[in-house]
Amino acid sequence: MNNRNNRFLAAPYLIWSAGFIIIPLVMVLYYAFTDFNGSFTVSNVTAIISYVNIKALMLSIAFSLAATFMCLIIAYPLCLILTTVIKNSSSFLSLIFILPMWMNSLLRTYAWQNILERKGVINGILAFLNLPLFYIINKPPAILLGMIYDFLPFMVLPVYNSVSRIDKDLLNAARDLGADPFETFLRVIWPLSLPGVISGITMVFVPSLTTFVISDILGGGKILLIGNVIEQLFTQDSDWNAGAGLSAILMVFIVISMFITAKYDREDIK
């Protein structure tokens, strides 16, 4: 009886997921495994085994790993400082991290293009100060910077959540039992923050793996990530089947990464 009620309440969510998750997924898979005429084929998927596509995929994975790592390196100490030093840190946090998230990510990426350009904001200032100019636009560091900037909030928020939830008495207890600040971090803070770290990793890694906007705008179209390859197949070549084939491959990588993190989530956090 109660059960039926619950099912009724869940209906909007089920309809929503059917409409916006399952149907697009089925369509991607349909296009991926059919050819131009609609008959079954695996060639769209096996197309990944070409020099260009493999290179793009590897490059994407490398960029995503680097961006994820950098986000963690930046976000974790930041969250530690926010939770221990600053009072009312959550309002401060929302101000500097959540506010920019309301801005369209495309706009933010264009803003970075503007800042980093050969005659952009940074070089304008450097030139004014008679300092050597700084060229990273259209190079890998610019793409990495764009990813870190765009996806940092996705690391900060879950990490902040898990770190701020740690009971201060646990830290006192660790100190009381003889642990110095570093041991307290290693044995108490870090393991208790792992759930946040793991969801942060997933939430940065997945969008980094699939982005094409950042590499387009900050890479000047010279650096092809797997997202750019897929985008070109869809928009320039209008070959939906080929695009869907590579998308399916990418999905496999996403699912694998989520499985790995989910597994760690369950094992480490008892």
Place this chain on the structure above:
Amino acid sequence: MQLQNNKLIDLQHITKSFDGNMVLDDLCLYIRENEFLTLLGPSGCGKTTTLRIIGGFETPDKGQVLFEGRDISDLPPNKREVNTVFQKYALFPHMTIAENIAFGLKIRKKSASYIKDKIKYALKLVNLDGFENRMPDSLSGGQQQRIAIARAIVNEPKILLLDEPLGALDLKLRQDMQYELIRLKNELGITFIYVTHDQEEALTMSDTIVVMNQGYIQQIGTPESIYNEPENAFVADFIGDSNIIEGIMIKDELVEILGAKFVCVDKGFGENNPVDVVIRPEDIDLLKPEEGTIDGIVTDTIFKGVHYEMCVMARGFEFVVHSTDYFPVDTRVGIRVDPFDIQIMHKPESEDEKAVEIDE
């Protein structure tokens, strides 16, 4: 007088304020080896702050903390030979019970076999053998509390600090744990500094009670002396029910209360000086009218199991009386108090000393 080298912890002129609010003001207190000392007082009077200063979690604004004569005011908590049992247990939720207990020993790099023996010994001591592989959240509050104690004592601290360790437990469990704690203390032979706002708990367990209010020590003494000879109205009121009446000390061993002269045993309060007089409810004898020092009328009677609690109105003052004899409401009675049951106290001289409001 205590010998200097007998003091394990010596708090000297400790002052501490938070955001301009004075929480401890010139607090002086020492704890002798093997003592069970209780800080007793209403919530917010600075008990936890005192404990945190001893544990090293707060630094006093002024004053010194001496440990065996050595100044440890600036020593971080991990360097102090003191362990704390936190009010809300503070067990590490991501570790098993065994890992929780082993925490301090692993940090001190003890051998695996030593740690294993210690865990077994500690679990036995707190009556939780076989709990090694359970997780903290699968334990009841009382069990978690005992693990918190086990986790502290395996480190063989000189002093165990306990902050209202039984506060979250229900009455029956609390009473059982009181005996457990006393047994533990006797078996381990370590010094306990115990914090509570429960006067019964303090009276049951302690060697020494320190009654605090609003950052000041009101009285230090054995449970008997605190109960029988409260030094001021706050202590008298906080420790059990009492009748606190304003009186005038006529001369040594004679006090006037409510216009009648009572013989007492106190001396040295001068002549014709105003004083506060404390009479415990169980120390009042009810007699036939005219047979006591003054007469009164019973206004209320409640049966409390062992005794009756009665209110007796006499000359405008309502006495609370505990007696095994029953007097119905509206009975006229005589009131008599033995001289040694009358406790004379100085009137508070300053506002600080007055501080008699009880928050809880």
